[in-house]
Amino acid sequence: MANTPSCRLEVTAISGEDLRINGRPIKNNAFVTVKADSHGSPSLHGSTKPDALGESYPHWDEKLHVDLPEGSRYLVGEVRRRSSSAGDRLVGTACIPVSDFIYTPKNHxxxxxxxxxxxxxxxxxxxxxxxxxxxxxGSSPSVPDFGVPADREKMHGTVTGVPVWYPNRYES
Structure with missing residues (x-):
């Protein structure tokens, strides 16, 4: 699969809450990196500046621009702490599903x-x-075109739904 960008994202790292290293609250210098799931290929990423005063509740409010390759399933957000003695230490990682934001109008x-x-x-x-x-x-990541036609004279649209599997209680 090609690693070509299918869309450009503006990700704003707003803040963190209750960040710790080895059970101790972080004192300062926490920062965020965001990159796309790249299917094994190198991925470009953005990074905020370290928050010098936020302690374990840092505030960045910094915009990062990330290219999302076609077929990516998630973004990876990492919070790290910069230290002159130990270098950059991982505080935590979050996998952000692309489906949480991709199927909406542009600029939403x-x-x-x-x-x-x-x-x-x-x-x-x-x-x-x-x-x-x-x-x-390329192909716009818009709302997928699926569903059951509704009464077009009254509704002028399509009814959509997500299939849900319920286990058969009579199966063993």
């Missing part, structure tokens, strides 16, 4: 919050972001 702003997981997979704070699709190339 989504405010989203995700639980961060540390390197061992344990809960480690929350990241608050906003996402906006600013441009798309």
């Amino acid at each position: 702003l989504h405010f989203l919050s995700y639980r961060l997981r540390d390197a061992e997979g344990l809960r480690n704070g929350i990241i608050n972001i906003s996402v906006r699709v600013t441009a798309s190339s």
